[in-house]
Amino acid sequence: MTQGPGATPHPIPPAVQEAYGPADLGSMPMFAGGFINFGYWQGFDLGRSLTEDDRIGSQLAMYRQALGALVPTEGLRALEVGCGLGAGAAVALEEYGFARVTGMDIHPQQLERARQANSGLLGRRPGRLHFVQGAAEDMPFDDGEFDRVLSVEAAQHFRDLGAFARETARVLRPGGRVAIAGFFVPDAGPARAGRLAELLDSFASGLDVAHTVPLLTGSLERAGLSGVRVTSIGASVWPGWDRWLADAWKPDTWPRNFLRAYREGTLDYFTVTAERPVR
Template identity: 60%
Template sequence: MEHDAPQPAPAMRPAVQETYGPADLAAERIFAGGFINFGHWQGVDLSRPLDEADRIRSQQDLYRRVLDALRLPDAARILEVGCGLGMGCALALAEYGAAAVTGLDIHPAQLRRAREAHAGTLRREPGRLRFVHGAAEHLPLDDREFDAVVSVEAAQHFPDLAAFAAETFRVLRPGGRAAVTSFFTPDDSPGRPEDLADLLVTFADGLDLARPVGDLARAFTAAGLTGVRAESVGADVWPGWDLWLSRWWGPDTWPRNFRHAWERGLLDYYVVTAERPGP
């Protein structure tokens, strides 16, 4: 399962290339603060009107939820797969005492934006933060290089979860941990992809892929990772996300159908954790 030479990255899927390339998605008001995720809203008061500070906190808190699940060692070396603008990488450096953080993304435009956004840190602290080009299925990184692999709301784009799991195993040191958060179907009941495509444009146009969370859990296990656990956090994601969207989108418009999909049991949000056995 381990190998020395990284393999060439697969071609980017067209929907991913289009969504994250021509315009900076992180500049949209719904993704305030440079993050691109739905947010973890447990710490936000949803009984009052939401503001931009609430939105930014929700996105930071999603990263904190994932990083807390890793039980990081001191001076950890962390890889984020699908790093976008690298805001989560910066949070890990600032709040979790990481020795070094690597952000990887398949989209060159996102990496350019990340390097621009964090130019000061890259200049002041060489070696602590870097951004590299690559795909989740073919990581151009060394065997056993990292204490932790994280991925925040990117796995819904990965075409091959088995290859991602195998690469995660390869780059983790023995005893290292992985934590992935994203949205998946809760099971493999027939018709899930079609139902989601009827509700949500991102599934209809192929940007988001409808896979059961069990597919990722089984891929981690098959790759050799142990202690695999999938925990639903949908109750802390979907209501807050929907309330935030309500500032711009009316009821029953397609972006607000994420909550409808969750309420109908078609889709949920999960944190999936696993460990590479050691020593």
Template identity: 60%
Template sequence: MSGGSAEQPAPVVRPAVWETYGPADLSAVPVFAGGFINFGFWKSVDLERPLSQGDRIRSEQDLYRHVLDAAAPAGGRAVEIGCGLGLGCALALDEYGPAAMTGVDIHPQQLQRAREANSAHLEAQPQRLRFALGAAESLPLGDAEFDSLFSVEAAQHFPDLSAFAREAARVLRPGGRVAVASFFTVDGAPSHAERLAGLLDSFASGLDIARPVSRLADALGEAGFADVEVASIGAQVWPGWDRWLARLWKPGTWPRNFLAAWEQQILDYYLVTATRP
């Protein structure tokens, strides 16, 4: 291995990210039932009836399935960037059949939780699953080591999307696929950063970074990727997410403003895919 495979210093974690995914342990918050830490893909859930915890967990799993369908990890070596508790890595192993699965996260406490949550997989399949500490912009991985790279609801935290795109190109083999799902500002939305900071505490605190989705698409193209595609999946994310939030948060509280930001065409949820030539 070469490039990023050399031993690297521990990555610098932004304060808001360190607190949220470390001491605060977002995975333990009831709104993220099941521990996947994503807003969910609600296409297969009936939103006209009361939602159950099973519905919520299914939505989180289905978001992973939607991304994994695009990443096509079957039979190859796959890596998830921003793996959190590693439950998406386990789902990929169980349902998509990659030859090997690596989860990368910037937070050491998250990786410890991931190893604990996936102890059975690690003991039963030590050659197929591993976790590594690293930043999206400086991956501790070898050149051309993977056939697919995916990331689910983590890119909103990445400080440098161009560096991430270059690293994705470096660690993927020719023909490798990248699939990124996250929320970005809508291209052309005026004063998006200021408007989002006024609506949503996660943007005001600096936890989430306001950038147009074209920033990621352009970065992938500049890094040499081909067939870059951007698809809005907001209609399958925001209404269901708000219905789930309504169980725990009253109207007018800031988490309910994700739906408002989408309706005002400031923010949307996207799946961005590309292929390394």
């Protein structure tokens, strides 16, 4: 079925509405630079106090490691699902040579901020960068419209990974590829969700959902995608994130419990890739 532009707006979960609307998560110092991810800290010196430039660099590195899983990218069409403030979409266009990059987000306030933040690039690259409102579970695009799909640290907000996987498979052309970077429960242990709610306010409030990696990979495969690969990158994420917070947040405050959850085996960070087969 072809969806096409103009789908009915999907409801925004209340916690997501607040965090990315009035609360403006991207304006908080812990997410300097507008990327809104925990950062990929491989190669950073974590034995010293980290600077804002380090923080921005770590978030840029997260996008680069995810985009690197999508090469070749030159001249192709890309969709970012959950684009936030558009910083990652801008990197994709400027550094990876896509012919067109579309950033999609469910939150209209985020999209307005993205257009403002990237107004210069929109002017310099007319027709090559777009920001569109839509939900991961109900994308307002035609079948096979994209060669590459990217999602960085957004899947924890999706309420239905099965629908996200089906929509990803639908909007990818045959031979297209998806890369998902995000934090997930590493197994299907029944106590995991409750433990995350104890440790982390974002799970207790409903902002984040305790999705498991087996649920994600199974959803991608059931949607018809193949070659699903999972890589744990938690060792390059959580210690650096915790070191960044250490100068401002005390131990046992909830943002620092991400490292604790990782060390317990309750949560990890992964890159997951898959392809739409050529039939």
